[in-house]
Amino acid sequence: MSKRPAQDSASQESKRKRYSPPTEENVASNIRVPGPIPAMFALTPWLSSDIPSGLPSIPKILDPELEATVFRHPGLSDPLRSYERLEWLGDAYLELIASSLIYQTFTSTPTGRCSQLREILIRNKTLAQYFREYGLESKAHLPSDLKTDISRSRGSSSDKDIIKTQADMFEAYVAAAIISDPENGMANTASWLKSLWARTIKNQILNNEKNRKLGTQPSSTAQGSTKDMASSSNLSAKERLRIEIGVKGVLIRYEDMPRIGKDRDLGLPLYTVGAYLDGWGERNKLLGTGTALGKKEAAQKAAQKALENKKLLKPYVAKKAAFMEATKAAEEA
Incomplete structure (x- = not known):
């Protein structure tokens, strides 16, 4: 049985060494690792005063x-x-910061809706738009074919490769801004994102602030301890409506209504729910309607609409007050 010459074996061994695939050891020796990851810091909820009039400094x-x-x-x-x-x-940082801000700001919002708000903030379409607004595309080093695609495009939602690349670079920018400044990088970047995102969900922040104020204002249609209970900000709109006009034998129903379209930001279907009253001489009386991305949220909005219509509720509140007084008198007799 013949053997290859020893020099051939040495030659093959040399080639194997020269063309050996990357390993953790030889890759690590050639890649410079940045400094330590900065620690997190406390974020505060969004307020209307946090919404900037222009693009915040990057x-x-x-x-x-x-x-x-x-x-x-x-x-x-x-x-x-x-x-x-x-x-x-950067993708992880964006999700964490967005989640923290939403959690602290929208304290009464269901988790499903919170996830939808977060998706608005961190989806590729939004991040790519930020990338272009700051003029960062001029710094991008891209393959020639992608450069050609970009030169023919305006970054519309149909240009998926371009949108994805710009969003990826924006995420990378966020990470680099944080880890390049271990002392202040996290605080500065999170503060910037808070302002930047506030422009994107401006209406949601304003509506949330408005609803919180409404929830803490006393109700002028209720009486005594019922008034204090119904105005509690810890109670949902459905619970407050029940306290306003509900008693045993009086039913407030929440029924699905025909859909009216899709959310313009997410493209998801919208649900409409109606709040109906059976009682106090009424049958199938519509008190209010609400529209949202989820049925539960839509029902809460329907109850809130009913609570805001004080003229509509006034006779039912009066009937409840008379009923409660009669019941009390009967118990004392």
């Missing part, structure tokens, strides 16, 4: 090499030297 990336990585497309080089790792980290 935080700077203090490390030039890290900034160059933000705008380097993986199609141009080793993926480890592109924005991919920073984009992965």
